[in-house]
Amino acid sequence: MGMLVDGQWQDVWYDTESTGGSFKRESARFRNWVTADGAPGPEGEGGFAAEAGRYHLYVSLACPWAHRTLIMRALKGLEDAIDVSVVSPIMLANGWTFNRDEGSTGDALAGRDFHYQVYTDAAPDYTGRVTVPVLWDKQRNTIVSNESSEIIRMLNSAFDGITGNKDDYYPQALREDIERWNERIYPRVNNGVYRAGFATSQAAYEEAYAEVFAELDALDAHLAKQRFLVGDQLTEADIRLFTTLIRFDAVYHGHFKCNRQRLEDYAHLPGYVRDIFQLPGVSETVDFDHIKTHYYASHGTINPTGVVPLGPDIDFTRPHHRG
């Protein structure tokens, strides 16, 4: 684990001292948008037109934020248009690496050894964290975006003219509702489990734990009444929730100490997770080997032995009874 300072890699763990033991996630720095015609998006510069084969995704199969982009890529039929490099699940002193012996595909574009080199190639004096996912432009040789919430919106619509897939996971009529769920679920669930797991004070951990389970309780009650978060249609809000829920019992329950109960112990959330898992293309994006290896073998401050647990054994292919 580490970060870049003026383009130089430094091996440092998250600073929670200045925040009373609380984990604060840094904002992403590359915020351009791929659009159908290359017009500028909501922020950043223009000139990133949608084209088959032009863009590349750098992902970790362990990371819930990167996972969002792989699900959207699958649902939108973008596998042929956007290729992918997968980092090693083990993230230690050099950060994310392309070590093939550990399960990385290698860097398909430039054969780099380390993911931080993707950042320094785009911005030689970059200062900040080196995260996945990254959407890379092979034409301009730079990073378009390293913000998953924005990458999934680009994938949702910018390439429709190329693929002919017009499925819309952020439909105009539902946007307000989707945003409302995102705004609750990001701090309390997606990042909530990290705030519990990376807390270095009892108080910060307990606060995060309470929020995680209060929100999961509310979600379970909500999903008793309808199939997906905003109705009977899958949206980006579900995709964003799913990537945390699918990891819950395997890593957040044990490793991040979110252990009031397992996700499987809820009445409706397990069926909801299986429903999404069983959508065409989604199960192929879920890799529990990378997921468990990453968390248990990379966070030396939490699990110094690096031993990876064998369980739990959950069958996500059993019927979900939600259709």
Ligand SMILES: N[C@@H](CCC(=O)N[C@@H](CS)C(=O)NCC(=O)O)C(=O)O
């Ligand atoms: N805002 C980013 C956050 C991504 C993120 O934090 N990814 C984690 C992996 S799960 C990472 O790469 N962390 C490395 C680090 O913080 O040094 C997004 O949603 O795209």
